[in-house]
Amino acid sequence: MQRILPLIAAQARPRLIGEPMSAFADEVKAALQAQPHSKLVVFPELHLFGDENPDLQRAEMLQAAAEPLDGPRVKELKKLAKDLSIWLVPGSVCERGPEGQLFNTQLVLSPEGELTGYYRKIFPWRPFEPYDPGDRFTTVDLPGIGRVGLNICYDAWYPEVSRQLAWMGADVILNVVKTTTPDRRQELILAKANAIVNQVFMVSVNCAGPTGRGQSIIVDPEGNTLAEAPDDAPVLLAAELDLAAVEHVRTHGTENLNRPWSQFREGEPAVELSVYQGRINPATWTPPSYKP
Numbered sequence: 001m002q003r004i005l006p007l008i009a010a011q012a013r014p015r016l017i018g019e020p021m022s023a024f025a026d027e028v029k030a031a032l033q034a035q036p037h038s039k040l041v042v043f044p045e046l047h048l049f050g051d052e053n054p055d056l057q058r059a060e061m062l063q064a065a066a067e068p069l070d071g072p073r074v075k076e077l078k079k080l081a082k083d084l085s086i087w088l089v090p091g092s093v094c095e096r097g098p099e100g101q102l103f104n105t106q107l108v109l110s111p112e113g114e115l116t117g118y119y120r121k122i123f124p125w126r127p128f129e130p131y132d133p134g135d136r137f138t139t140v141d142l143p144g145i146g147r148v149g150l151n152i153c154y155d156a157w158y159p160e161v162s163r164q165l166a167w168m169g170a171d172v173i174l175n176v177v178k179t180t181t182p183d184r185r186q187e188l189i190l191a192k193a194n195a196i197v198n199q200v201f202m203v204s205v206n207c208a209g210p211t212g213r214g215q216s217i218i219v220d221p222e223g224n225t226l227a228e229a230p231d232d233a234p235v236l237l238a239a240e241l242d243l244a245a246v247e248h249v250r251t252h253g254t255e256n257l258n259r260p261w262s263q264f265r266e267g268e269p270a271v272e273l274s275v276y277q278g279r280i281n282p283a284t285w286t287p288p289s290y291k292p
Helices: 021-034 059-065 072-084 153-157 159-167 184-198 244-252
Strands: 004-011 040-042 087-089 092-096 102-109 115-120 139-142 146-152 172-176 201-205 217-219 225-228 235-242 271-273 278-280
Touching: 004 021, 004 201, 021 040, 021 072, 021 235, 059 092, 072 087, 072 102, 102 146, 115 139, 115 146, 146 153, 146 159, 153 159, 153 172, 153 184, 159 172, 159 184, 172 184, 184 201, 184 217, 217 235, 225 235, 235 244
Parallel strands: 004 040, 040 087, 146 172, 172 201
Antiparallel strands: 004 235, 087 102, 092 102, 102 115, 139 146, 201 217, 217 225, 271 278
């Protein structure tokens, strides 16, 4: 059975803090006019939080812009998703936590205008970013289509994040990025590696220049590039992901060979992972399949 997710990954310049939401709404509408059949639109990390051109990401500006998740910004984003009847990931936002923390938080808004999931970046890029780290992984079900895992920029450098999301049943991992530095070259390799070792789709969408290095990419569960931006110019990457391919690849193997999620045999002992004070338990190794 096909489970098709038509999406847009919008490699775009950051919008300035304080711009009216109507400006972002026009940007989303323009993307949908270019790709009208899309069900999901994804923007880069902190897309609504530029502070200059080029963006300086000043801590005091980000602190001042932070709001709780029940604040006016998220309410406007909910309304936008509902008005356009789409799944919307507006990048990530500066969230004021319940105890005054500053979180870098990725949002998923539903076509019904609900905040169906949020993820607080677990690995802020230290020492450069002012954010407090989150403490939990997040997946979101798109009914009838599949399950997406949430992931922000530097998280992709930690294989545990993508592995955990895949184990939680993610078919596709949405990695929203604001990379302004030369290491975007390595991030492209990581996007493919995370896709291959976890047998999931990876969508890594970076901001455009002059702030970001661009080079957004969409990768399938075998590491093949489905769409990519060649440079840092603004561009809309469009793809139709058949999320049923995840189950196919896990069943038959990458290149019809490798099935890492089927590695263990019944009754084999656990493998101790002392670095985590935990273990790989063969009895719980295989991730669940998404059930529409």
